[in-house]
Amino acid sequence: GDSVTQMEGPVTLSEEACLTINCTYTATGYPSLFWYVQYPGEGLQLLLKATKADDKGSNKGFEATYRKETTSFHLEKGSVQVSDSAVYFCALIRTAGGTSYGKLTFGQGTILTVHP
Amino acid sequence: NAGVTQTPKFQVLKTGQSMTLQCAQDMNHEYMSWYRQDPGMGLRLIHYSVGAGITDQGEVPNGYNVSRSTTEDFPLRLLSAAPSQTSVYFCASSYSFSSTDTQYFGPGTRLTVL
Secondary structure: OOEEEEOOOOEEEEOOOOEEEOEEEEOOOOOEEEEEEEOOOOOEEEEEEEOOOOOEEEEOOEEEEOEOOOOEOOEEEOOOOHHHOEEEEEEEEOOOOOOOOOOOEEOOOEEEEEEO | OOOEEEEOOEEEEOOOOOEEEEEEEOOOOOEEEEEEEOOOOOEEEEEEEEEOOEEEEOOOOOOEEEOOOOOOEOOEEEOOOOHHHOEEEEEEEEOOOOOOOOOEEOOOEEEEEO
16 A cells, blocks of 8 residues: 655754755555645644656745655755744655545654754 | 634543534535544544545544535544544545645644543
8 A cells, every 4th residue: 555654753953954854655656745744733734745756846945856766755945943843744645546535645754843 | 714623622531432523614625534643653544525425434434433414514423432542633625636636634633532
């Protein structure tokens, strides 16, 4: 079945440091890939997405590129802020065909803490 | 737009009790779903609905029932609560189940079963 593997956390960084959170996936066909963010006490918000190979999703200074050859979708940011402290989830949806019916398959989440 | 709303925010139940977690959306979305979030396991799909009157099971449906009588509402019922159902529950909705549609999540319900 489909699966998503994220790097183990938690990740602790100083403000303005570079961030990379690794994400690899296993899925049939060509899934769409997502990064969701969960701020403390809140629900999940879509951070960025990519729907086909070599697409780059970007938002709020975060970027991730859909790499089909390495089945990866690593999240990067050049300079993190304290306000980026949150839990980050990598996820996929299998595209049309089969019975995925919008089912998001999530990684286990990576806790990011940014210190001033 | 209020987006996706969930009630209650917190709930404590005793083993064997029943309850309903409420979920509503005001975006006229056809697709709605329920996930549970457990430490170290990400989110797992419980049930989903592709439109009013249509529901189906997800990955972990045992112990939960759903119905979808309107486009707006998608309640999740726990028939006889068990400690294994202690979790945070999220409702989500999207325009359709297309893989390119953004799914919007509610704020969650934290449930503890004693």
